Amino acid sequence: MALPPQLQPLVGTWRGTGSGHYPTIEPFSYTEELVFRDVAKPFLVYQQRTWSPEGQPMHMETGFLRSPTPTTVEFVLAQPTGQAELAEGTLTPLEEGLLLELQSPQVLVATSAKPVQAT
Template identity: 85%
Template sequence: MALSPQLRPLIGTWRGPGSGHYPTIDPFNYSEELIFRDVAKPFLVYQQRTWSPDGRPLHMETGFLRSPTPSTVELVLAQPTGHAELAEGTLTAAENGLVLELQSPQVLVAASAKPVAATARTYRLVKNQLSVDFSMAAVGAAMTHHLHSDLIRAED
């Protein structure tokens, strides 16, 4: 089984600035790197890392992205914070790109982790620009937009 051709435009390294906010924290900025790697299987390996403006490592997550049908996607993620997600959703071809909209209506949470009830992610690819939006229901708050980043394809 081969990689779904709809996912091919995502392959590569993406970098750029991001910003975050949530009812329980102060607004913040960060830098993000997102890698989608082809491993000659019917999925992409997904790696994401962020840094504070002064270079300190912040969040990271790793997982797998697959498209079992031309219009659906699944993203399986693990995070060192004690969270695991299975996000499912749609893949839509758009002018010069694509849109992935994923929801994880339930998050597996370790006993020592902060409570996260659900997440939603949107990836919008237009040519060599990838925008990412992340929402979550966590620590008692309803589903709320949390993060936005604007990434460009890295040349390396």
């Protein structure tokens, strides 16, 4: 099965800078890279990584993005810190790209991992 056409605009490598703010730590900056690969299946393979301005690794995750209908998406993610999540939502084509609005109805957490209820 081929990749659904509604996911085709995501294929590629996307990179940019950002900043994080959490109540328990100092604000921070980072660079983030997202890679969506077409593997000739009805889903995309996803890889994400983030690093500090000094080039130190900060975060990474991997997973799969599928679109069972032209307007819905399902995102399955795994993190090396012991969390796995399922995010589901809508896909809306826009003139400048796609809008994915997702919610995490399920986050699985290994017994040794920090607790996470939603992302």
